[in-house]
Amino acid sequence: MVAVTEPRLAGLPDPEVAEDPASAVYPDWEAVYQDNVVGIYRLVFRRVGNAADAEDLAEEVLMQTLKTLRLPAPVHNVRAYLVKTARTVMADHWRRHYAARDAALELEQLPPDALLAPPNNESAERAQRLLGLLPDNFKRILELRFLRGYSVREAADEMGVTETNARVMQFRALRKAAELGKEVLT
Amino acid sequence: MTDSAADRVARFVDDLLHGRRPRRFAASQEEAEAMSAAAGLVAGRVGADIPDKAALDRIHRKLSAALNESPVLDLRPTRRTWLRTLGTAAAAVVVGVALDEVATNQPQAGTGDGVAPVLMPDNGTWRRVAAVTELPAGHAMPVSTGSIDAVVVNDGGNISAVSGICTHLGCKLQPDDANRKLNCPCHLTAFSWSGKVLYYKLKSEPATLPQIPVRVNDGQIELFVV
Numbered sequence A: 001m002v003a004v005t006e007p008r009l010a011g012l013p014d015p016e017v018a019e020d021p022a023s024a025v026y027p028d029w030e031a032v033y034q035d036n037v038v039g040i041y042r043l044v045f046r047r048v049g050n051a052a053d054a055e056d057l058a059e060e061v062l063m064q065t066l067k068t069l070r071l072p073a074p075v076h077n078v079r080a081y082l083v084k085t086a087r088t089v090m091a092d093h094w095r096r097h098y099a100a101r102d103a104a105l106e107l108e109q110l111p112p113d114a115l116l117a118p119p120n121n122e123s124a125e126r127a128q129r130l131l132g133l134l135p136d137n138f139k140r141i142l143e144l145r146f147l148r149g150y151s152v153r154e155a156a157d158e159m160g161v162t163e164t165n166a167r168v169m170q171f172r173a174l175r176k177a178a179e180l181g182k183e184v185l186t
Numbered sequence B: 001m002t003d004s005a006a007d008r009v010a011r012f013v014d015d016l017l018h019g020r021r022p023r024r025f026a027a028s029q030e031e032a033e034a035m036s037a038a039a040g041l042v043a044g045r046v047g048a049d050i051p052d053k054a055a056l057d058r059i060h061r062k063l064s065a066a067l068n069e070s071p072v073l074d075l076r077p078t079r080r081t082w083l084r085t086l087g088t089a090a091a092a093v094v095v096g097v098a099l100d101e102v103a104t105n106q107p108q109a110g111t112g113d114g115v116a117p118v119l120m121p122d123n124g125t126w127r128r129v130a131a132v133t134e135l136p137a138g139h140a141m142p143v144s145t146g147s148i149d150a151v152v153v154n155d156g157g158n159i160s161a162v163s164g165i166c167t168h169l170g171c172k173l174q175p176d177d178a179n180r181k182l183n184c185p186c187h188l189t190a191f192s193w194s195g196k197v198l199y200y201k202l203k204s205e206p207a208t209l210p211q212i213p214v215r216v217n218d219g220q221i222e223l224f225v226v
Helices: A029-048 A051-068 A075-098 A101-109 A122-132 A136-147 A152-159 A163-183 B005-017 B029-043 B053-066 B079-092 B099-105
Strands: B125-131 B139-144 B149-155 B158-163 B174-176 B181-183 B190-192 B197-199 B214-217 B220-225
Touching: A029 A051, A029 A075, A029 B029, A029 B053, A029 B190, A029 B197, A051 A075, A051 B053, A075 A101, A075 B029, A101 B029, A122 A136, A122 A163, A122 B029, A136 A152, A136 A163, A136 B005, A136 B029, A152 A163, A163 B005, A163 B029, B005 B029, B125 B139, B125 B149, B125 B214, B139 B174, B149 B220, B158 B214, B158 B220
Parallel strands: none
Antiparallel strands: B125 B220, B139 B149, B149 B158, B174 B181, B181 B190, B190 B197, B214 B220
16 A cells, blocks of 8 residues: 655655655544644535534544544545545535435535535635625625625625625626626535 | 515625624525625625634634544734743753754654644743734744754734744745645645645655744834744
């Protein structure tokens, strides 16, 4: 399982340095945890939007993976398995807590690459790009709520509409964002 | 009064924006799509999707218990552990040798428990290496005292230090803050901030990085080194 590649001249860098670190090996579960816990947490956070659920789900993903894997194992195998497990765990979450069978099914059918957590600033850029594609009033309500932290009442006052209208507008804006997210940004 | 879809989604969004675990309910497909978009927008707030250290510690504890292993000891010396360490250090550490020798004399981590040795020189003294303000939380910084290359880490306010030299063949490690690890530039090997081997592509697993006693004194980070 452990790849055999010692440098020919001890002490000198060898061509391995240009290779993908994923071809290396995790010696034990602690290494898998330390190298992946943040990435898995971020991956699930993007789908649940809150720290409490993200923590539970990240733990579940790692637990399921680590109970199944035999270590040492190649990094790329472990990471691929983690992402597939995350997909199943997140789909179960939506099915179990929100009876959202179709959303869960959609999640299960996503290619693993689509789930990978983006670099640190990319989530923010993606959100900005998405907002830029929305009609003005939809963009406005989502900016007030998600970027400026306004309550529904404050956003309604700012936009000169009733609270009920603001809630409906927010719902429609989010649905439109979901639609655009699928069509344009994935 | 019956809730509409817009009301339920608004409540879900309120929970997310207040950092609460959302209340559960049976959502239609349209509601689930809107909720999923809301989760993505919350994650798009800068830094929102970065876990705090307490959450990572809780996950680690649960995994540790479930996988039937002893929790990995955090040997980063605090002032208290430093005092305890002094009493038992003689038998446990290699004393008075160059750092490279310490590194190559350690038992291979693959056969042991991954516990990091502590580098404790005979005639060491506390030497300032940086001001605390130079090392924000979430960062690692290479430092050198002339005789020793180290990496000082600020992990959520906890300051620790490990050898900055790869235990394989002695290359200087390079911090990768985004992934909370130290990379060897020579071969495919990476260490955690606590010195543990994360992955390697060598015949055998390299040793854990030695810990270096560290303290914060009058706003300065000091290492116990020669």
